[in-house]
Amino acid sequence: MTNQNDTPQAYPHSRDGAGLEGMPASLSALISRAQENQSRPPVERWNPDHCGALDMRIAADGSWHYMGSPIGREALVRLFASVLRKDEDGETYLVTPVEKIAITVDDAPxxxxxxxxxxxxxxxxxxxxxxxxxxxxxxxxxxxxxxxxxxxxxxxxxxxxxxxxxxxxxxxxxxxxxxxxxxxxxxxxxxxxxxxxxxxxxxxxxxxxxxxxxxxx
CATH class of the missing domain: 2.30.270.10 (duf1285 protein)
Incomplete structure (x- = not known):
């Protein structure tokens, strides 16, 4: 999934395919704060550690999927989109101040x-x-x-x-x-x-x- 040598981490599947309990702690915290700040985070200025890959995919039609299940909550999709970044290595990541996690993008995000x-x-x-x-x-x-x-x-x-x-x-x-x-x-x-x-x-x-x-x- 990623061009780097890190071993992708496996995160447990949540029942609705988009719950917080199956995601890294920093992403769960980011989601819980989503309604507090509507401005886009400065992801281009962050330089966190690479923390492997997450089983999240953006399909060619623009739909988002987590562990094979569609993410139907628009607010959640927009939140993830706000912390999306594509780096020079060609990979696309969800980025927080403390983690950079690779995801799959079929075409454009x-x-x-x-x-x-x-x-x-x-x-x-x-x-x-x-x-x-x-x-x-x-x-x-x-x-x-x-x-x-x-x-x-x-x-x-x-x-x-x-x-x-x-x-x-x-x-x-x-x-x-x-x-x-x-x-x-x-x-x-x-x-x-x-x-x-x-x-x-x-x-x-x-x-x-x-x-x-x-x-x-």
Whole structure:
């Protein structure tokens, strides 16, 4: 599960698949304090010890699972999402001031479920996305769009950088909405098909490949 040599710890399974008794003490304490502080913890500044792996998985559809059971409590999912961090080793962790615990992410940790476009394509309006865990992200140079081809299906996927190294995968419906805004770039991006957000342009493919690209979505 993890690239490090630590032996993953096994935590006992709770009856509802998302109870506190089966989780590390620091995470249980964090959950119990969830309603006291709604601000996002400064996980990027924490440097705790690596404490193995937890049997927690974020599926490709954005749903969270603990020891094989779905976590149905939205408040709990949002809390875990607030202490999520992806490190340089490519692993994704739940991070507290005293523990860093690896979890499994099938694709992106978040899903972009709503999109707003402030303006029209000719005016180079700005794009904003809302994720399934409540993040609101304005697309710009610090929060870019990224496009990738899915190996299994050959379909095109789009991601937006939310924070740190954590991305949100656009839903299929949003992909169609995003493509409807795409056009040929200007200046250094002339000859490329892509999406503009404010003064930034995010290329999808060369204009010569647009017909092939259309078949990929």
């Amino acid at each position: 978040f899903q972009a479920v709503e999109m707003a476009f402030d303006g029209d394509p000719d005016a180079r309006g700005g794009l904003t996305f809302r994720t399934n865990v409540g993040d609101v992200v304005a697309v710009d140079a610090d929060h870019p769009l990224r496009f990738a081809v899915e190996a299994s299906s050959g379909g095109l996927k789009a991601y937006v950088l939310v924070r740190g190294r954590l991305e949100a995968l656009l839903t299929r419906a949003l992909m169609f909405d995003l493509v409807a805004l795409a056009d040929e770039g200007q200046g250094e991006y002339a000859g490329h098909f892509g999406v503009a957000s404010g003064s930034d342009f995010f290329a999808i493919c060369p204009m010569a490949d647009v017909e092939r690209f259309g078949a990929m979505i």
